[in-house]
Amino acid sequence: MYKVIDGKALAASMRADIKAKVFSFKQDYGKTIGLAVVLVGDDSASQVYVRNKIKACEEVGIKSFAYRLDKDTPQKDLEELVQSLAADKNVNGILVQLPLPEHIDAEKVLSYIPYEKDVDGFCAQNIGRLCMNEDCLVACTPNGVMQMFASEGISLKGKNAVVVGRSNIVGKPMAMLLTNADATVTLCHSKTQNLKEICLNADILVAAIGKPKYISADMVKEGAVVIDVGMDRDENGKLCGDVDFETVKEKCSYITPVPGGVGPMTITMLMYNTYLAAVRSL
Ligand code: NAP
Numbered sequence: 001m002y003k004v005i006d007g008k009a010l011a012a013s014m015r016a017d018i019k020a021k022v023f024s025f026k027q028d029y030g031k032t033i034g035l036a037v038v039l040v041g042d043d044s045a046s047q048v049y050v051r052n053k054i055k056a057c058e059e060v061g062i063k064s065f066a067y068r069l070d071k072d073t074p075q076k077d078l079e080e081l082v083q084s085l086a087a088d089k090n091v092n093g094i095l096v097q098l099p100l101p102e103h104i105d106a107e108k109v110l111s112y113i114p115y116e117k118d119v120d121g122f123c124a125q126n127i128g129r130l131c132m133n134e135d136c137l138v139a140c141t142p143n144g145v146m147q148m149f150a151s152e153g154i155s156l157k158g159k160n161a162v163v164v165g166r167s168n169i170v171g172k173p174m175a176m177l178l179t180n181a182d183a184t185v186t187l188c189h190s191k192t193q194n195l196k197e198i199c200l201n202a203d204i205l206v207a208a209i210g211k212p213k214y215i216s217a218d219m220v221k222e223g224a225v226v227i228d229v230g231m232d233r234d235e236n237g238k239l240c241g242d243v244d245f246e247t248v249k250e251k252c253s254y255i256t257p258v259p260g261g262v263g264p265m266t267i268t269m270l271m272y273n274t275y276l277a278a279v280r281s282l
Contacts, residue, residue, distance in 0.1 A: 002252040005148050005227075011264035014147065018271050019060040025278060026061070033278040034063045035093040035119065035270075036085045040078060040104065041071035046097045053095065056267045062274055065091060071101050078104060082112040092281055093119035093274040116280060119273040122169060130173060133180045137273045142174035144265025145206065145227050146181070152254060154225055156181040160201050164188045164215070164242075165208030170229055174206055195219070207242035217247040225254040229262050 022033055035057055039050045050066070057064040067081060078100075085094045094117045100106045115125035121139035129136035138146075149156060161183035165171035175187040186198055199205055199219040205226045207215045212232035220226060230242030241258030249255050256262055 002249050003152070003254050004249075005152060005254055005256045005261065007144075007148065007256060007261040007264045010148060010151050011144075011268040014265075014268050015056070015060055015271065018268070018275055021275055022061040025275070029282065031278070032063045032090075033061075033092050033274060034065060034088075034090045035095065035274045036065040036067065036088075036091045038067045038069070038078075038081065038085075038094070038096045040069045040073055040097075041101050043099070046099075050097050053267055053270060056271055057274075060271050060275075062271060063090075073101075073104075075104055075108070078109050079112055082109055086112055086114050086117060091117065092278040093117050093270075095120055095270070117277055119270055119277055120169075121173065121273065127168070127173065127176075130176050130180075137277060138177065138269075139169055139173040140266045140269035140273065141170050141208075141229060141262060142177050143269045143273075144262055145174060145229070146177050147265060147269070148227065148256065148262070149181075149204075149225075154204075154254065156183040156204065159183045159203040161185045161204040161206070162188060162199055162202035163206045163208065164192075164195070164199070165206075165210070165229070167208065170208040171206075174208065174229075178204070178206075209242045211242055212240050213242070213244035215243040215248060217244065217251055220248050220251045222251050223253045224251065226252045226256070227262065228256050228258050230258060231263060232258075 037050055037053055054064045054066055085091050094113045115123050118126050118137055121137045126136045161178040163171050163175045166187055166189040175185045178185045188195055196219045200221050202224055205224050208229035212234050228241035228243040232240055234240045239259055
């Protein structure tokens with residue numbers, strides 16, 4: 001018998017908790033927590049993400065500073081904006097929405113975000129600190145997955161965990177978090193041989209591939225916990241994950257749906273990171 005982990009419900013309860021914390025912060029220190037969101041260009045998906053992030057800020061009482069820049073904005077102007085946000089005491093977190101237009105050197109722009117304000121957890125210092133299991137701002141999506149394990153009381157210690165996908169924003173930090181939680185981790189990618197056999201050995205299977213319904217039931221061990229990070233479109237254009245939910249669910253102890261699984265946790269963790277950045281700035 002499997003249980004579906006309800007990311008939407010968990011995200012809602014965490015946001016209520018963050019809202020209370022943000023309110024207490026203001027009461028205790030007389031400061032409003034601020035998040036700067038920078039969007040360059042008119043990519044429609046990015047516009048939706050930015051809107052949702054600003055909406056989440058409103059929901060939890062974080063002040064958002066939105067910068068919507070023209071797609072032809074010169075590199076220098078963008079760098080100067082990020083530098084001024086880095087120095088601004090009212091801004092606790094800085095988020096530059098990716099991808100940036102092609103003429104922009106994204107890495108250089110991001111390098112101006114101090115690690116204390118890097119609420120996406122993407123910079124080398126935060127990644128390095130995560131590897132060393134030190135306090136840091138952790139990338140939002142994998143951190144959201146860790147909250148899901150915790151909320152269900154799923155033990156990771158000594159478990160075989162397999163992460164499929166090695167991106168810097170999901171797969172790699174996910175593997176590191178699981179390692180820090182005492183799981184034995186295998187990180188897979190497009191060149192991995194015998195992916196099916198490796199997945200069949202997973203007590204915990206995290207799919208972050210970007211291929212609709214790629215993980216099929218014959219790749220999943222009986223009783224596994226399956227986390228689907230994917231946000232893909234099926235052959236009918238319908239939102240789905242990297243896991244073939246309908247066939248895989250019968251083999252799982254726990255499984256996350258798409259939509260309503262990992263997705264709602266990501267922005268919630270962004271709010272949490274912004275709160276954390278404010279607390280650490282005191
Ligand atoms: P990405 O940067 O494109 O990385 C995909 C990873 O999957 C790569 O490491 C790639 O291997 C690996 N891969 C591709 N095909 C494979 C195959 N056949 N077998 C094994 N590994 C394979 O993607 P991402 O940014 O990590 O995102 C992954 C998925 O998560 C996407 O669907 C994305 O939309 C979704 N996502 C969701 C959220 C959320 O909030 N729910 C957040 C971020 C991402 P190589 O490294 O060898 O190329």
